[in-house]
Amino acid sequence: MPIKLNENKDIVRVVREGLKRTGGYCPCRRERTEDTKCICREFREQMADPEFEGFCHCMLYYKYNE
Numbered sequence: 246m247p248i249k250l251n252e253n254k255d256i257v258r259v260v261r262e263g264l265k266r267t268g269g270y271c272p273c274r275r276e277r278t279e280d281t282k283c284i285c286r287e288f289r290e291q292m293a294d295p296e297f298e299g300f301c302h303c304m305l306y307y308k309y310n311e
Contacts, residue, residue, distance in 0.1 A: 248292065248308050251300065260305040273303040 251257050262271025264283055271281045280286040288301035291308065300308050 247311060248306050251304055251307060253304075256304055260303050263303075269304050 251260075260272060265280070267277070269282055269285050270277045271283055271285050274281045274285075280285065284292075284306065285302060288306060288308075291297045291299070291301070295310070298308060
């Protein structure tokens, strides 16, 4: 289950700035719970799915299949 950062450096920069601002919580989400702490629960579940390939909600990470 290879995971990589988005190749778009601007997106990575903006999301990382948001993570710093929110204390590690997804800057794209309003709620601040353990489920929205980066790497969020939604993406962890998607990573566990062998058929899933794509970006996390905030587009920081990309999971691809080999």
